Amino acid sequence: MLYIPCPYCGLRNETEFHYGAEAGVGYPDPNTLTDDEWAKYIHIRANPKGWLAERWVHFAGCSRWFNLWRNTVTHEIGPAYLPFTEQPKAPSNIGQEEQKA
Amino acid sequence: MTNTNQILTPGTIGRRRAAIIPEQPPQLWKSVKPKKAYDIVIVGGGGHGLATAYYLAKNHGLTNIAVVEKGWLAGGNAARNTTIIRSNYLWDESASIYEHSLKLWETLEEDLGYEMFFSQRGVLTLAHSVSDVRSKRRNLYANALNGIDSEWLTPQEVKKLVPIINISEDVRYPVHGATYQPRGGIAKHDWVAWGYAKAASDLGVDIIQGTEVTGFDIRNNKVQGVHTSQGTIATGKVGLVAAGHSSILANLAGFSIPIQSRPLQALVSPLLEQVLNTVVMSGAVHVYVSQAHKGELVMGAGTDAFNSYAQRGGFHVVEHQLAAALELFPIFSRAQVLRTWGGIVDIAPDASPIIGLTPVENLFINAGWGTGGFKATPGSGWVMAHTMANGTPHKLNKPFALDRFATGHLIDEHGAAGVAH
Numbered sequence: 001m002l003y004i005p006c007p008y009c010g011l012r013n014e015t016e017f018h019y020g021a022e023a024g025v026g027y028p029d030p031n032t033l034t035d036d037e038w039a040k041y042i043h044i045r046a047n048p049k050g051w052l053a054e055r056w057v058h059f060a061g062c063s064r065w066f067n068l069w070r071n072t073v074t075h076e077i078g079p080a081y082l083p084f085t086e087q088p089k090a091p092s093n094i095g096q097e098e099q100k101a
Numbered sequence: 102m103t104n105t106n107q108i109l110t111p112g113t114i115g116r117r118r119a120a121i122i123p124e125q126p127p128q129l130w131k132s133v134k135p136k137k138a139y140d141i142v143i144v145g146g147g148g149h150g151l152a153t154a155y156y157l158a159k160n161h162g163l164t165n166i167a168v169v170e171k172g173w174l175a176g177g178n179a180a181r182n183t184t185i186i187r188s189n190y191l192w193d194e195s196a197s198i199y200e201h202s203l204k205l206w207e208t209l210e211e212d213l214g215y216e217m218f219f220s221q222r223g224v225l226t227l228a229h230s231v232s233d234v235r236s237k238r239r240n241l242y243a244n245a246l247n248g249i250d251s252e253w254l255t256p257q258e259v260k261k262l263v264p265i266i267n268i269s270e271d272v273r274y275p276v277h278g279a280t281y282q283p284r285g286g287i288a289k290h291d292w293v294a295w296g297y298a299k300a301a302s303d304l305g306v307d308i309i310q311g312t313e314v315t316g317f318d319i320r321n322n323k324v325q326g327v328h329t330s331q332g333t334i335a336t337g338k339v340g341l342v343a344a345g346h347s348s349i350l351a352n353l354a355g356f357s358i359p360i361q362s363r364p365l366q367a368l369v370s371p372l373l374e375q376v377l378n379t380v381v382m383s384g385a386v387h388v389y390v391s392q393a394h395k396g397e398l399v400m401g402a403g404t405d406a407f408n409s410y411a412q413r414g415g416f417h418v419v420e421h422q423l424a425a426a427l428e429l430f431p432i433f434s435r436a437q438v439l440r441t442w443g444g445i446v447d448i449a450p451d452a453s454p455i456i457g458l459t460p461v462e463n464l465f466i467n468a469g470w471g472t473g474g475f476k477a478t479p480g481s482g483w484v485m486a487h488t489m490a491n492g493t494p495h496k497l498n499k500p501f502a503l504d505r506f507a508t509g510h511l512i513d514e515h516g517a518a519g520v521a522h
Contacts, residue, residue, distance in 0.1 A: 040357070
């Protein structure tokens with residue numbers, strides 16, 4: 001069970017949240033994209049071994065979406081931050097690999 | 102009371118049942134150092150990679166092959182799955198490839214000359230609500246059109262087949278019926294991988310363990326070799342068969358695949374007397390259970406919600422699954438959990454595998470089997486071998502191409518079949 005720091009409600013159990021995969025994927029203009037670019041936007045999300053900036057929604061609390069750094073190898077939790085705000089730096093990557101896989 | 106006590110004394114059961122498992126020879130395959138060059142390198146020494154190498158050698162006469170494994174042979178998902186085999190999938194594309202696989206299972210022990218305890222004890226898939234019943238029956242008709250054995254059982258018929266199941270209406274997820282595939286079943290998962298390894302090794306395939314692939318030598322968009330922790334190996338063709346690590350390898354080769362890696366957990370009980378002689382699955386309550394040959398109950402849970410490479414998951418996922426299992430099988434409340442573990446599964450957006458060509462010439466991929474790859478091991482290896490030998494997909498894996506995410510021809514087993522595979 002992860003303990004996840006909701007920026008609005010504080011530290012809560014993982015079971016109060018839903019997962020939203022990679023954070024910071026902007027909505028593109030569908031009229032200007034090729035099929036391949038559209039497929040990439042729809043289907044491809046970062047899947048790194050190490051730190052990942054990802055989206056979570058606190059459905060059992062404030063119901064709001066936020067972003068979180070989390071390590072996919074150690075399950076360490078990094079800083080949480082709000083969408084459309086400046087992304088904090090990734091926590092130290094010691095011993096980790098392939099940041100952007 | 103005495104009966105119940107007997108069920109829960111594993112010591113004698115273990116000694117008795119261990120006798121039916123034959124001893125292994127001291128060596129099944131040759132341990133080798135990598136040569137400088139091979140015609141084909143398979144990245145990933147799990148069931149699917151080993152099966153690919155075996156069928157390349159057996160069906161296509163190609164034996165100058167290395168299977169390169171980062172850890173030890175069959176130490177990933179091949180050793181972590183719940184060994185369920187069935188082919189009663191909804192869509193024609195899935196039904197065809199899984200049925201091809203099931204047909205191969207039916208003669209695999211003779212083919213490889215190696216016992217795997219393949220046991221066609223049948224697979225029950227429970228329905229718990231009106232809509233569940235409708236979708237399962239739809240599945241049944243689709244199976245009938247594809248010539249796949251599958252039948253509808255009423256709750257009473259389910260009870261007859263599985264006397265320990267609770268078919269009371271007064272539970273959260275009452276049993277409203279089930280589909281039953283009599284040809285489905287289980288096999289001993291590590292023995293399957295060992296059998297393929299032995300047969301491939303006997304045909305001249307080099308199996309190289311403890312060697313991690315760290316990059317690819319790609320020139321003019323054509324693969325020329327793989328960089329490994331033991332140096333560079335030159336090769337004309339590469340097959341990526343690395344399950345949870347597929348997107349890492351694809352990125353090393355310079356392209357992206359629509360895969361998310363998640364933990365999938367399973368657990369076993371101590372050795373018990375035989376109480377369950379078929380496989381019971383329920384997508385709705387996230388439980389699947391069978392009783393292995395030695396007597397342990399093997400149960401699978403759902404995936405954890407988040408991406409991970411840690412080969413472990415949250416206990417609340419196991420707790421959720423056990424709660425459902427106890428409601429279905431009240432007798433299990435007397436058993437203990439011996440061990441839980443996790444594997445990292447590679448999940449595609451449509452929960453179907455990706456088998457075929459990649460943007461890099463002579464580099465092939467076989468990934469995305471997600472939560473249900475074990476049953477596909479023979480079929481997956483068979484079509485991957487065909488694809489790699491000929492440079493074009495077999496008709497069975499043509500629909501599972503990587504470009505389906507751009508063309509929109511998804512094979513949506515996620516929505517159709519529920520989560521459990």
